[in-house]
Amino acid sequence: MTEVKFEQISPSEFFYKNRDIAGFSSPSRSLYMSIRELVENSLDAAEAGRILPDIYVQLTLEKDVDAESDVKIFKLRVEDNGIGVAGEQIPRAFATVLYGSKYGYKQSRGTFGLGGTMALLYGQITTNRPATVISSNNGREIHKYQLMIDVIENKPRIMGHEVLENKDKWRGTIIEFYLEADYTGSRAKIIEYFKNTAIVNPHATITFVDNRGRLYHFPRVIDKVPEPPRESKPHPIGVDVETMTRLLSSTRAGNLVSFLTTAFQKVGEKTAREVLDLAKLPYEMKPRELSHDEVTALVEAIKRYGKFRSPDPNPLSPIGKDFLESGIRQMLKPDFLHVVQRPPSSYSGYPFIVEAAVAYGGDIPATESINLYRFANKIPLLYDERADVAWKVVTEKIDWSTYKVPRVAPLAVFTSICSSKIPYKTVGKEAIADRPEIERELTTAIRECARHLKLYLSKIEKRVAVAKRLSIYAKYLPKIAEFSAKTAGREKAPDVSQLLKKIGVTAEMVAQARREEEEEVVEIG
Secondary structure, three states: OOOOOOOOOOHHHHHHHOHHHHOOOOHHHHHHHHHHHHHHHHHHHHHHOOOOOEEEEEEEEEEEOOOOOOOEEEEEEEEEOOOOOOHHHHHHHHHOOOOOOOOOOOOOOOOOOOHHHHHHHHHHHHHOOOEEEEEEOOOOEEEEEEEEEEOOOOEEEEEEEEEEEOOOOOOEEEEEEEEEEOHHHHHHHHHHHHHHHHHHOOOOEEEEEOOOOOEEEEOOOOOOOOOOOOOOOOOHHHOOHHHHHHHHHHOOOOOHHHHHHHHOOOOOHHHHHHHHHHHOOOOOOOHHHOOHHHHHHHHHHHHHHOOOOOOOOOOOOOOOHHHHHHHHHHHHOOOEEEEEEOOOEEEOOEEEEEEEEEEEOOOOOOEOOOEEEEEEOOEEEOOOHHHOHHHHHHHHHOOHHHHOOOOOEOEEEEEEEEEOOOOEOOOOOOOEOOOHHHHHHHHHHHHHHHHHHHHHHHHHHHHHHHHHHHHHHHHHHHHHHHHHHHHOOOOOOOOOHHHHHHOOOOHHHHHHHHHHHHHHHHHHO
């Protein structure tokens, strides 16, 4: 009989063996993901300190792996002016998988405490070189670490540590590491990522220098820092038995009524008593004394209650209409733009806010398919577009022909969702699941934008029709005057310029009509 062997592996070893599910599936995709994850961390660090972000990214060619291949060894450096990381926290923050500050009930660009560490792990896997992390969070000293990840134990291996004098009172973080990558295959996506990031973060200055010295600079266009998201309590609707057990074990409340009112948002004493009545639990019972069956009864009572108020959206930090409009105008210079921010809504106890915009003309390329820009918690989503709820709404829920949009049009649609929990379909965070509540809000927002676009296109249509009618007057009225004069035996035709001016025909229209007539004569000749 074959012996079955059981063993446990660490999170580091799991992602070492399965890095594809985190988005690190190829040398080109891995470079894109590394830049994206580290830039997101930098934006979060600046936002937390209400700092206008200055982010510098540099890619340097280290050596060729194969002269005939686009896969090479690069050095990636990302530098920011955020709040920095405390010296004692740096090793675990950057060299422990699933260790981070993004696990509370709070909106953040990152979700799993995985991205930045996963980038360093990928670099270690492909080059076997340590990463350098330099940071200061107090303006007094600078900590410089050389780090690798102990994959088996999921803990940092400190290869070197220096404490440097901070003469310039610098604060921020610098990450530098080596990785095997294909920049040729990922360049287009990386540049697109920076452009899209600049759209939803117009308060940031982002600079990227690639291995050939090409500089891509995206200056800030708003000198205002958005309100950062705040930590909030969980809403009872989104809590399951496991979460409830953890909350009960860590509470300081002396009874169940006090526990429910202090551990959750939107729960008052009256609501707490009604929930406990449904669960058939005594008000004065100590939270830590609940049995497994009683915890289950409490969670089931919460699900049956049905009278909770909606989750509090105030801790969320949407892009903002002014920020989104400024970013789009700066990047695409559209002739028409309308931005909508929907009222807060919720799904499964998690609040969310939908923002949408429709732009037309300007630098937007005219295509048969719609130019769709997707964002979640202020980060661009560039892959898996057709798996996203926004794609479903834009292509299936909206009939653009009813809004006078031609088949080939310079049309761009922007969708943004912010929430303390974005329902991503994968760990790679590239597509949002089609939750009915989110789908409904997106559809409503885009339709509102499309109605304004229809009004704009109708005005253009009317102007074109009027111009076409006036051009007929400009072309034929002088001829009618000329032929009438000849018929009446007059040598000189009457001056119709004042009549043309009165009905709205300009001198330019008359000149254009003459040019067209001359071209027709040349063609006939």
